Amino acid sequence: MLQVLIPLTVDALANAAIIFFVAVGLTLVFSVLRVLNVAHGSFYSIGAYAAASLGLWVVSAGLPEWLTFPALVLSAAFVAAIFGPFVEHLLIRWTYGKSEALQILVTFGLFLILEDLQRIVFGVNSLYEDTPMRLLGSTMIGGIVYLNYQLLLIALAILTLVGLKLMISHTRMGKLIAAVVADREISQALGINTNRIFMLAFTLGVFLAALGGALATPTTGVSPGLGADTMVLAFAVAAIGGLGRIEGAAVAAIIVALARVLAIYYAPELDAVAPYLVMLVVLLVRPYGLFHTDTTRRI
Amino acid sequence: MRMFLLGLAALVIVAIAGISAPWLQFLLSLAIAKGLAALGVAILLRAGLISIGHAMFFAIGAYATAFLTRNGITDFVSLLILSTLIATAAGVVVGAFMVRYRAIFFAMLNLAVSMVLFSLLSKLYNITGGTDGMRVARATFFGIAPGEQTFELIVFLTSLVVVMLVGFAVSAYFRSPLGEALKAVHTNEIRLEYISIPVWGVLLVGYTISAALAGLGGSFAAMIIGHVLPEMAFWTESGHLILVAVLGGIGGVAGPFIGAIFLELVHTFAASFTDAWSMIVGAALLFVIFFLPSGLYGLINKKRGGSAV
C-alpha cells in the first residue's frame, strides 16, 4: 500500500506546491487590496505560456539547456512587470472601497480580455517544454522513484512561504504592507503611500501566480482553459485557508492535496471533486476559513 | 408603466424577427433561455448578493430534462415544468445554507457548490456521460413528434409566451413586500430585522425563485441544443450570467432578456470576422461599469447602513 501511497502523495504535494503559488498570490492581493481578483488564474496561464515559449526558444536557439531554469523565473518576472502595475493602475485601483460584487465584475471583465489575449498571442495549441524536468532526472529511495523536479517544486514552495513571512516581518516594505493590512486609514494618515503599496502587492501577487504557471509547465505543459481551471482551484485553497492568510494557503494546499490522494486511492471518480468538497465543508463550518481570527487583521 | 411598454415592444420586435427570419429562431430561443437564468441572477443582485455559481441551476434544469427524456418523458410542457420543479427544489436546499452568508462568502460558497456539481457531472461517466454530456431527444407536443423546423418554431413561440408570463410574475414579485424587502436587505439589513421581517425568509424566497428561473432556462436550453454538457455548470458560465444581468440591468425585468439577445446577436455577427469574442464582451462589460453605472443596481456604492450602535 505504501508503495502506491507515497508516490501519490509526492505527486499531490508537488501539485499543492504549484497551487500554493497561485493561491498565496490571490490571498496576498486580497489581504492588502481587499479585492478578490477573479482574473488571477489568467496570470498563472500567461506565466505558463511565457515560460513554455521562452524555454522552447532557448532550446531551439541551441543555448545551454540549464538556461531553461532561469528562463522559468525570468518569464514570471516579465509577466509581473508587464501586467502588475498596468492592471492595478488602470482597473483595480478604481474598485477600492467599492462593493465586492463590483470588484468581481470588473475582474471578470479583465479575465475575459486576458483569456482572448492569450489565444491571440500564443495560439490555441498546447505547448510542452520539459527540459528542466529531464535535466534533473529522478532519484530512487527505498524502491520508489521520485522525480527530482517535483521535490524541487516542494522545496521552492516552502522557501517562498518562509521568504514571504520573513519579508513581512523583517523588511521595511513588508512592515509597510502589514501596516496597510492592519489599518488602511491610519496608514494613510501616517503618511504611508498606500497606492504604492497596493501596486507593489498586486505586482507581487501577479508574479506569484505567473511563477506557479511557469514552474508547472515542465510537468504539465500548457493549453487553453488552464487559467479558468486554476482560478477555481486557487479560490478553493485560499478560501479554505482563510482569505488573506499566507500560512493558511499553505496548509490548505496540503489539505487539498491529501484529500485528492485519498480520493484517487478510494474513489478515483471523486478526484476532481475533492478540493471543492473540502472547500464546501470548511466554508459551511468556518465561513472565514480555517485560519481566520476575527479580532485581528493580519497577513 | 413605461418599462412595461418598453418590454412589450421589445417582445413584439423579437417575435416579428423570429417569425420572418426562421434561421434566427434557434438563436433567439437560446438567448431567451440564458436571459431567464440571468434574470434569476438579477434578482439576487437586487439584494446586493452576487453568485459565482448560479449556472449550477441552469445545469440542473438542463440535466433534469436530459434524464427525464432518457426515462421516457418526452412531452415538451411536462419536461419544462418538471425540470423547473427539480431546480426549484435544489434551490430551496442550497438556498437554506446560502442565506446565512453575504458578500464574498456568498459568492464563494455558491462557487464551491457549483464546482462540486461540475466535477460530478464530468466524472460520473456512467450516469451523466462525463465530459461528453448527454444527448437530449427532440421533445414531443401532446404526443405529436414535430419535424425540426416546426419544433424550432414551437419552442421559439413558447419561449416568448414564457418570457411574458415570467416578466409579469417577476415584476409583480418585485412590487410585493417580499420583493421590496429584497432591495432593503441591500440597504439596511438590520432595520429589516428590527421591523420583524425575517431576512433569511426574504432571501430564501429570492434565492429559490432565481434558481427556478435558471432551471427553466436550462431546460429550454437542453431542448433547443439537444445536448447537455458539464460546462453548463462551470464558473465562467456563472460569470457570463452575471455579465448579462449587469449589461441588461438598465431595462428592469426585460433587461436580462434584451442583454442576452443583444449579446447572442453580436456574437453571431462578430464571429464572422473576429474570434476575439471574449475580449469584446469583457471590454463591453468594463465600459458599462465605468461609463454607464446606472445599469448596476446601485452596486457602485459600498453597502450602506447596518450598524445599530
Add this chain to the structure above:
Amino acid sequence: MSKPLLKAENLEISFHGVKAADGVNLEINEGEFLAIIGPNGAGKTTLLNLCTGYLKPSAGHVYLDGKQITHLSPRQIAKRGIARAFQIPQLFTDHRVIDNVMLSNAARLNLWQMLSPLDRPRYRDEAMELLRMFNLADHANDLASTLPEGRRKLLDIAVALALKPRLVLLDEPTSGVSAIERFGLMETLMTALRQAKVTALFVEHDMDVVRRYAERVLVWNRGHVLTQGRPEEVFQDQRVIETVVGAV
C-alpha cells in the same frame, strides 16, 4: 402601581474587559415615558441593544410582561411588540419614504399577502396617516436618501411606530435635529405616542427635553444606575449635577 411592561434584571455585559452594564435593573410601566440620561459613553445605547436582543448579556434577564425575552432575536422581540428607533436613522435609502413605512406595516402580513402588491390603497392610506402625523406627507414619494437630517429622524421614528408596538425604545430622538426644531419634533412625537397609546423609553442628552417630557428619569453612569425618580427630584441630586448635567 401596575405590573411592569418591560423589566431588566441584573444585566451584565462587557467589551474588552470594560463593563458597559454591571448588574443593571430597570422597569418601565405601561403608558409611561421613561427617560434615560447619562454622560457620553455611559453605555446607554448598549442598554437598548440588550433590551432588543441585538446584544446578549453575559448575565441577567430581560422580561416583557413577565416573560423572558433575553434569548430572542431582534426580529422576535420586535414581533412581540418592542419597536426601536435609532440614534443614526436606519432607513431603506433606496426606497421612497412611504415604502419605508409600508414595509414596516407589511411585517404583520401573511405569506400570501407578502407576495401580493405592497403599494395598494389600503396600505397606502395607513402609511399616509402616519406620515401626516409626522409632517412627512409632502415627501411621501421622495427617495428616503434625499430627506434632510431632521426629517430622516422623524421617518425613523415613524417606521418604528408603524409596527404598532406596545413599547418603543428611542435612541436620542432629538440628536442631529436643530435647536429650533427640537421641541416641535418632541410635540409631534408625544402626540403620536399618546394617540397610539404606546409606552416609550428614550435615551436623551438634551436636559430641557427630558425635564419637559419625561415622567420618570433614570440616570446611568459607567454601567450603573446612579439614581432614578421624577425629573424635578433627580435634577436636584448633587451626584447627577456633577456627572450628567454639568458635563453637558
